[in-house]
Amino acid sequence: MIRIGANPICWSNDDMTEIGGDIPLEQCLAEAKAIGIEGMELGNKFPKTAEALKGKLAEFGLAFISGWYSTFLLERDADAEFSAARAAIALRKDAGAEVLIVCECTRTVHGTKSAPLSSRPVMSEEEWALFLPRMTRFAELVREAGLQLVYHHHMGTVVQTGAEIDRFMAGTGEAVQLLLDTGHATWAGADPVDLATRHADRIGHIHTKDVRAAVAAEAAEGDWSFLDAVLEGVYTVPGDGTVDYPSVFRALPDYAGWVVIEAEQDPEKANPKQYVTLGYANLVRFLDEAGLRRAA
Structure with missing residues (x-):
């Protein structure tokens, strides 16, 4: 079964906390519930303990999905990474999550407003040889701890392009x-339908955001940073851009899990409730068109 969730980044940004910084957590959760959202991912305004986190979400009838964890496996081995991640893993598991969302953040530029995307890190052959087995080992340790690792490819990081x-x-x-992120894939020049087709049996989580192609082109021409492009509206909710969502979902006939709206925009330009309402309605329609069953 499919469940539709949301990430609070639709309301308040984590990489630039001043974006939506004035929006209370309670407003975010109340609006999400009213729209039809069933669960939420983690954000900087959420309680910091599992008990308090579950309690706050329960006030609004929402489940906890999971939250981002930055790995640095190019700098430390899997055992050291696992030791560093213990608290993050425990919080997510104890709050009811089934997956751990990870992204390799060694030398990443996605959170640096002054760093153009053209300066993002690209791994050498030696780094690939180091990174891949470390990630596998780390995932095995995470699984032993009770969670499934899902990897978030991301603009500005070492795993960005379709080839990567x-x-x-x-x-x-x-x-x-794999955490398939339709927006990051599209902006990076990859076809999310092709990615879904090739990796269908290993996709464990889905983030849905759409891409405004004109803004992405302007960002490339102007050598913008990730955050500058976000502020200018490169991302939007599903159905408001170029992604062919029915084809993405048709490529995943056996997928069961969360489909999360994670479309960061400037709330001063794009009202979060209005846009998440639009994205939710579009997702319901796209999932129905693809014949995927949603949880009752």
Whole structure:
């Protein structure tokens, strides 16, 4: 079954906390519930303990999905990474999550407003040889701890392009699953339908955001940073851009899990309730068109 969730980044940004910084957590959760959202991912305004986190979400009838964890496996081995991640893993598991969302953030530029995307890190052959087995081992340790690792490819990081995603998946073991992010894939020049088709049996989580192609082109021409492009509206909710969502979902006939709206925009320009309402309605329609069953 499919469940539709949301990430609070639709209301308040984590990379630039001043974006939506004035929007109370309670407003975010109340609006999400009213729209039809069933669960939420983690954000900077959420309680910091599992008990308090579950309690706050329960006030609004929402489930906890999971939250981002930054790995640094180019700098430390899997055992050291696992030791560093223990608290994050425990919080997510105890709050009811089934997956751990990870992204390799060594030398990333996605959170640096002054760094153009053209300066993002690209791994050497030696780094790939180091990184892939470390990620596999880390995922195995995470699985032993009770969560499934899902890897979030992301603009500005070492796994950004379609070719890098394919190499990552080919070089890691079955303990590693993919978080398919339609927006990051599209902006990076990859076709999310092709990615879904190739990696269908290892996709464990889905983030849905759409891309405004004109803004993406302007960002490339102007050598913008990730955050500058976000502020200018490169991302929007599903159905408001160029992604062919029915084809993405038709490529995943056996997928069961969360489909999360994670479309960061400037709330001063794009009202979060209005846009998440639009994205939710579009997702319901796209899932129905693809014949995927949603949880009752």
